Structures are given as structure tokens and as C-alpha cells.
């Protein structure tokens with residue numbers, strides 16, 4: 586558990602942190618920032634484990650008492666700062682009780698006292714100001730490791746005292762290799778998940794177990810397979826999209842990937858570079874049924890809908906226009 590060898594990609598960040606763990610002279614505070622599922626937690630926790638490891642410098646040994654108590658989440662000198670009673674944000678009282686009060690006590694047994702603040706971008710401004718005290722007058726043994734999806738939520742005074750490291754998305758092929766080689770995911774599923782996850786392994790893994798996401802894929806497939814041939818049918822299909830409104834951005838992303846495949850297949854007549862491999866017949870049928878100009882127009886319509894919905898356009902009108910573009914009537918084809 587928690588080893589740098591489990592981190593895929595992000596080589597620069599990992600080697601930077603390994604060097605800090607090698608000298609056992611880390612800075613007092615780090616923010617590891619990046620999208621959901623990009624490995625922030627794995628990198629941060631592994632760094633904490635490496636700093637406290639009694640046997641090795643750099644990567645954690647995984648065998649010493651420190652490493653083992655870390656893995657069992659009972660390390661006496663690693664404190665996970667959380668929001669009380671599962672509130673949505675970490676408040677000033679949380680920081681006082683879990684950080685400031687504890688920071689005055691020396692480490693129980695190990696070299697450092699490490700405070701891990703996951704979802705650090707939920708720290709309220711008051712909580713950040715309280716934390717600032719600890720950052721301005723750091724105890725020699727105190728280390729703060731903060732993960733955050735959105736660095737923009739931090740006060741400039743806090744950011745100026747913290748080293749910010751960013752996780753990066755991986756190439757699709759790296760995600761695919763991880764899923765098939767390390768996570769035991771079947772090839773077809775891995776191909777799809779690596780196509781949908783935007784380069785983040787964690788996101789791929791959560792999508793694979795997401796029942797609603799599986800429903801979205803079926804809905805997208807249905808839109809492509811069941812082309813409507815009358816205006817009444819088109820508007821009925823648009824109305825059906827209401828059911829997917831909360832996850833419309835994802836549905837559109839899936840449609841985009843499916844049409845990408847249709848276009849690639851039409852251009853190459855090869856299955857080699859396809860992502861959506863569960864229904865190859867549908868890809869082939871659409872590639873032969875529509876001309877390239879119509880397919881590109883459909884693709885553009887999806888991109889356009891993503892754009893206007895992100896700018897709060899009317900859902901119902903956007904859905905009508907999208908379905909008209911995706912279902913060109915016979916005389917238009």
C-alpha cells in the first residue's frame with residue numbers, strides 16, 4: 586500500500602518529493618493539486634509515509650513499524666485533518682482542534698508531525714487564516730500536506746507560504762496499460778474507460794464501477810442507433826434527454842467519443858484506434874449510412890451543445906437543436 590511505484594506518470598512531482606524525502610528535510614507545507622482521480626491522494630500519502638519511514642530515505646520501505654502503522658491508518662504522528670460531522674467545508678474550529686492544539690505538542694515517536702489535509706480547497710477563509718499562524722511560525726517538526734482540486738480557493742497569503750505541485754493527466758495508452766496490467770480490467774472495458782477518463786486513472790476506476798455511467802453509455806448508444814425520421818420523433822427524443830440533465834456534460838462526452846470512432850472508422854476502415862469497442866456494429870453501420878460531412882456536422886453539434894450548456898443556455902432548446910442536428914431528415918442526407 587502507498588508506494589511511489591504505484592504512481593503512474595507525474596514523474597517530475599514524484600522525483601521532487603522523493604528528493605525531499607531523501608534528505609528528510611522537507612519544506613513545511615505542500616499543496617498537491619489536480620483533477621479528481623489524478624492521483625493526488627496516493628502521491629501525498631506516499632510522501633508522508635516516506636518522510637516517516639525509519640529504514641529508507643526516498644521511497645518508503647513498506648516494512649518498518651512506521652510504514653506498517655501508516656498503512657493501517659494508525660500512525661501516531663500523522664494527523665488527517667477533516668471537517669467535523671462531515672460538514673462540506675473544513676472550518677476554523679476544525680483547524681484549531683486538529684492542527685493548532687496538536688502542533689504545540691512534539692511528535693509522539695517519529696521525526697515529523699505531519700498534517701494531511703485532503704480536500705484542502707474546502708478550508709473556509711477563516712480556517713485558512715487560522716492555518717496561516719502555523720505556516721508563518723512553523724514548528725521544526727511540523728509538515729503540512731494539502732490536496733486540492735482548485736488552488737484558486739486559497740488565500741494569496743496562504744499560497745505564498747506553500748509549495749504548489751500539480752498532478753497531470755496521463756496519455757490514454759498509459760491509463761489503458763494501468764487498467765489492464767495492474768487493475769485486471771478486461772481489454773474492452775479498459776479501452777472505453779481510458780477514452781472517457783481524460784487521462785486520470787482514478788476517474789477511469791470510478792467510472793468502471795459507476796452504474797449511472799453505464800446507463801449514460803446505453804442512452805448515448807440509443808441516440809446513435811435509433812435515428813428519428815420525423816420532427817415529432819426528434820422532439821420526443823429531445824424531451825427524453827431531460828432524464829439525463831444532471832449528467833448531461835458526461836452524456837455529451839460519451840456521444841463525442843462514439844462519433845469520433847464512427848468518423849475514424851469511416852476514414853480508415855480499421856478497428857485499431859477505436860475506443861468504444863462494445864458495439865462495433867453500430868459504429869460500422871453509422872459509418873456507412875452517413876457521409877463524412879454529415880458526421881462532422883453531428884460532431885460539431887455535440888461540441889456546440891457542450892459549450893452553450895456550460896454557459897447556462899436553456900436546456901430544452903439546446904436539446905431540441907442537438908437532436909435536430911443528430912437526426913437529419915431523409916431529404917438532408
Ligand SMILES: [Zn+2]
Pocket residue numbers: 637638639640641645646647648649650651652653
Ligand atoms: Zn519504512
